[in-house]
Amino acid sequence: MKKILVFFCSVIIISALFGCSTKTTSSEEGTVTLNFFHRWPNDPHNQYFKEVVAAFEKEHPHIKIKMEAVANDAYKDKVRVLLGTTSNTPDVFFSWSGEFVYNFVRADKALDLTSYLEQDPHWTDSFVETQMEPFSFGGKQYGVPWKMGGKAFFYNKDMFAELNLEPPKTWEELIVVLDKLYTKKDTPIAFGNRAPWAVSHYIGTLNQKLVDHDTRMTDYNQETGEFTDQGYIKSLEKLQVLSKYFKDSPNSLDHQFARQMFSNGQAAMAYLELSELSFVEPLTEFELGLFDFPVLDDEKGRNGYISGGPEGFVIAASTKHPEEAIEFLKFLTSAKMGGKLLSDVGFYSATKGAITEENSTTLQLEAVNMLLNAEGFALWLDTDMNISVVDAYLTGTELLLTGDKTPQEVINDVQKAAKAIR
Numbered sequence: 001m002k003k004i005l006v007f008f009c010s011v012i013i014i015s016a017l018f019g020c021s022t023k024t025t026s027s028e029e030g031t032v033t034l035n036f037f038h039r040w041p042n043d044p045h046n047q048y049f050k051e052v053v054a055a056f057e058k059e060h061p062h063i064k065i066k067m068e069a070v071a072n073d074a075y076k077d078k079v080r081v082l083l084g085t086t087s088n089t090p091d092v093f094f095s096w097s098g099e100f101v102y103n104f105v106r107a108d109k110a111l112d113l114t115s116y117l118e119q120d121p122h123w124t125d126s127f128v129e130t131q132m133e134p135f136s137f138g139g140k141q142y143g144v145p146w147k148m149g150g151k152a153f154f155y156n157k158d159m160f161a162e163l164n165l166e167p168p169k170t171w172e173e174l175i176v177v178l179d180k181l182y183t184k185k186d187t188p189i190a191f192g193n194r195a196p197w198a199v200s201h202y203i204g205t206l207n208q209k210l211v212d213h214d215t216r217m218t219d220y221n222q223e224t225g226e227f228t229d230q231g232y233i234k235s236l237e238k239l240q241v242l243s244k245y246f247k248d249s250p251n252s253l254d255h256q257f258a259r260q261m262f263s264n265g266q267a268a269m270a271y272l273e274l275s276e277l278s279f280v281e282p283l284t285e286f287e288l289g290l291f292d293f294p295v296l297d298d299e300k301g302r303n304g305y306i307s308g309g310p311e312g313f314v315i316a317a318s319t320k321h322p323e324e325a326i327e328f329l330k331f332l333t334s335a336k337m338g339g340k341l342l343s344d345v346g347f348y349s350a351t352k353g354a355i356t357e358e359n360s361t362t363l364q365l366e367a368v369n370m371l372l373n374a375e376g377f378a379l380w381l382d383t384d385m386n387i388s389v390v391d392a393y394l395t396g397t398e399l400l401l402t403g404d405k406t407p408q409e410v411i412n413d414v415q416k417a418a419k420a421i422r
Helices: 002-018 045-059 072-082 099-106 114-119 121-125 157-162 171-183 197-210 213-220 230-243 255-263 274-280 322-332 335-345 362-373 387-401 407-421
Strands: 032-038 063-069 092-096 144-148 151-156 187-190 267-273 288-291 305-307 311-315 376-378
Touching: 032 045, 032 322, 045 063, 045 322, 045 335, 063 322, 072 092, 092 099, 092 322, 114 121, 151 157, 151 274, 151 305, 157 288, 171 187, 171 230, 187 255, 197 213, 197 230, 197 267, 197 305, 197 376, 197 387, 213 230, 230 387, 230 407, 255 267, 255 274, 267 274, 274 362, 288 362, 311 322, 387 407
Parallel strands: 032 063, 032 092, 187 267, 305 376
Antiparallel strands: 092 311, 144 311, 151 267, 151 288
């Protein structure tokens, strides 16, 4: 009964936010109003969107944008409720790539953008190629990338120099580095898992490295997933090894607190999203560096992959104004707005030419090159598989970090969740 009440309350909230979204009209004849939904209610992100919307409306006076936003975790909950409604879907809305956007496609909530992209090759060619595929499904394009994302280790070069350490390139070298930092009684790795999406990035990285690509893709598919490969257990065993080097009780620490620890020089390393440079770089009083997750000796996945993937926007299949929504997406994903995205927010645009030496720091350019040179992406685990499997993974891993579950027990729970939805 409690779950039913929560569901209906969520539907009521969504209805309140978007009660008129599929019947967008205007008090002025000839003016179109589009409802726009994203996950950044706070500044500087929300201010960025306000300024983008204002600039778009100035160039397109016949189109008005009605913008709403809720924070990350609440967004995930509310946007999933949209899948179960027959109306109240915003015209343009944010989506992670991979399984998250595929949910909209399967529910016939996402407009097929293929023909619009084919009609405008300049727009199609403006995107970084690797960022398009995670928004495609069945050979059709259902979303466009707006932001590139990926993970790397940030490290304190001064701490490393003090101990004559070099950035590790292999797992064995990583453990040697961590042991030396641990002996010195520094916190080797800053990590906060109060919101368990944080640990999903470690799991996603390790799974990509230790499980054959085709096997992993089969398992991440909700119709075929079994998770019987031993690589999944090895991934959690590797995570157990790393957990020794986290600060005590990571499940009680916020990700932002852990990032602040690193920025303040209280930890030697942190596994962060590359766009977090905009938060870290201005605060550090030490020399900051980046390195890729080290290579494992028993890797089975494809070489050159990193954890990450694009985030972008989708147009609702139910929109009454697809042409105007396309115009807004073209503006939002333009190189000019991509440059503004970096300068205002610190995010890396998925549009070619948006990031230059003039509008970025040396480290930001290094981060962008890491993204552009990646052979592929292991998409964010918490948005790349069915939510039931994600919940089993993250709940189990929280208990793994406290010593209350073994890797095998976690994977047993994951297998049960996968079986239940097949």
